[in-house]
Amino acid sequence: MIAFRPTPSGSDALLEVRGLGCYFLGRPLWRGLDLTLHAGERLAINAPSGTGKTVLLRMLAGLINASEGEIYFENRLLQDWSMPAYRAQVMLLAQQPALPLGRVEAILAAAFAYRTHRHRTFCKNQVLEYLQPLGRNEDFLAQHTDYLSGGEAQLIALIRCLLLEPRVLLLDEPTASLDSASTGQIEKLLDAWLRANPGRAWIWTSHDHSQRGRIADRVIELSGAA
Amino acid sequence: MKASYLAISNWQLGLAALLIVINLGLSLWLRLGLTKTLVIAGLRMVTQLLLLGFILEYIFALNTPLPILAIGIVMAGFAGIAAVRRTRRRFIGIYWNGLLAVFASSFVVTGVALGGIIQVHPWYEAQYSIPLLGMVLGNTLTGISLALDRFMDGVIGERERIEATLSLGATRWEAAHDLVRDSLRTGMIPIINSMMVMGIVSLPGMMTGQLLAGVAPASAVRYQIVIVFMIAAAVALGALGMILLAYRQLFNSRHQLRNERLHEPLTLGDLIHRRVGSRGRK
Structure with a gap:
């Protein structure tokens, strides 16, 4: 059911999935999914819509429980992780940014108050470093989230994740509803993030064939079981 | 008399x-x-x-305690069910949670008022306990249903925002915090608003009753002040209790939002259909 290029599973795997299954209304959408994600890897997932790509990423983020199968992060079963600590490392960016109302800077700083992130401090300069190559400056931080375009909101949602320095990013079609300029900015930002530290990796779901060429070293096809 | x-x-x-x-x-x-x-x-x-x-x-x-307690329990029971029935969504155990929130808040506050503030002897004296409990229940029920409705609406309507927060590593409480606060505020606004205009725009019902019964206005007003503070406290306690109980149902210990546990109220027809359907499948 699942066609992919097998990777030897080793202890250096960042994220490992064995025999994962997804059911909808009692019928399997896909079953027996194995995958291994190593540090530095850029993995893309391609699947027709309605085959549970988002569900897979939500399972990997621990937002829903897998119907069957196991997920390991750093060789430790997902169930043995404290969820906030796990999600601080394996972070999901949804297709829709869904930012709370407020000023951009306050929203970016808010996550630093969460218990898992208390050892970190919010650094405005780091945000500006992310924004500069995209031609944005400090004024952007003073804006209210109400007035952001879809592309800008997604950019802020992404920077919010990056500031917390996860090891794995789960990207659920992050650019599907964006224009090409915004898509380019998101790809550029993510590329720089991945290069900055060899311990990082991502799983990126994308419909767009040419995008998969740009953002992935390896592509998994998730095909329907029916 | x-x-x-x-x-x-x-x-x-x-x-x-x-x-x-x-x-x-x-x-x-x-x-x-x-x-x-x-x-x-x-x-x-x-x-x-x-x-x-x-x-x-x-x-x-x-004027013996047991029948008075019994009628108090019946009144609170109806209030608990009514508080839930006014909302637009259900989860398993919602009625028990509603009853618990109403009972705990109204009995604690009425008990404190009877024993500690008005100092009624004996404490269960029906002339005091039943009207006071009734006033408290009527208002707690509104507060609870408003707060609960807001909370369940938020769990559905703000799901993406809540899950985005959870995805960043927030605990369930950190992710639910804003919604809990909003729901509590929604539950408490009616009593706060009515306190603002009390005596100017509205003559409260209990005070009206006392005036009609020939009580001097100055002392009727004192009773009204006591009862409004009782109501405000009971609404806050009841709404908070209800929201915390709903929170425990809708956010699990794995810090997941379980909004699929919410459903529309079932009609009698749905229930019958369900039973027939499940029998057919067997």
Whole structure:
């Protein structure tokens, strides 16, 4: 059911999935999914819509429980992780940014108050470093989230994740509803993030064939079981 | 006891009932479709109150704690169910949670007021306990249902925002915090608003009753002040309790949002259909 290029599973795997299954209304959408994600890897997932790509990423983020199968992060079963600590490392960016109302800077700083992130401090300069190559400056931080375009909101949602320095990013079609300029900015930002530290990796779901060429070293096809 | 008020006879009640002709007339004229509902509501109100009058006369005469406690439990039970029924969504155990929130908040606050503030002897004295509990229940029920409705709406409507927060590593409490705060505020706004205008725009019902019964305005006002503070405390406690109970149902210990546990209220038809359906599958 699942066609992919097998990777030897080793202890250096960042994220490992064995025999994962997804059911909808009692019928399997896909079953027996194995995958291994190593540090530095850029993995893309391609699947027709309605085959549970988002569900897979939500399972990997621990937002829903897998119907069957196991997920390991750093060789430790997902169930043995404290969820906030796990999600601080394996972070999901949804297709829709869904930012709370407020000023951009306050929203970016808010996550630093969460218990898992208390050892970190919010650094405005780091945000500006992310924004500069995209031609944005400090004024952007003073804006209210109400007035952001879809592309800008997604950019802020992404920077919010990056500031917390996860090891794995789960990207659920992050650019599907964006224009090409915004898509380019998101790809550029993510590329720089991945290069900055060899311990990082991502799983990126994308419909767009040419995008998969740009953002992935390896592509998994998730095909329907029916 | 010397009555310092005018008693209302049966034919006077009948005259008052004629006032509903205004509502009926309007309903027929403007085709509001409320005629039947109005008649049922009117009949229910009259029957329930007359029945209550009889029961209370009986209990006042007995004045022993058990029947008073029993009627208090029945009143709180109805309030707990009504608080849940006014909301638009359900989860498993919602009625038990509603009952728990209503019981705990109203009994604690009424108990403190009877024993500690007004210092009624004996503490269960029906003349005090039942009206006070009734006032507290009527308001707690509104507060609880508003807060609960807001909370469940938020769990559905703000799912993406909540899950985005969870995805960043927030605990369930950190992710739910804003919604809990909003829901509590929603539950408490009516009593705060009514405190603002009390005595200026509105003459509170209990005070009106005391005035009609011949109590001096200055002391009727004192009772009203006590009761409003009681209501405010009970609303806060009840709404908070209800939201925390709902929170435990809708956010699990794995810090997941379980909004699929929410559903629309089932009608009798749904229930029958469900039973037949499950039998058919076997």
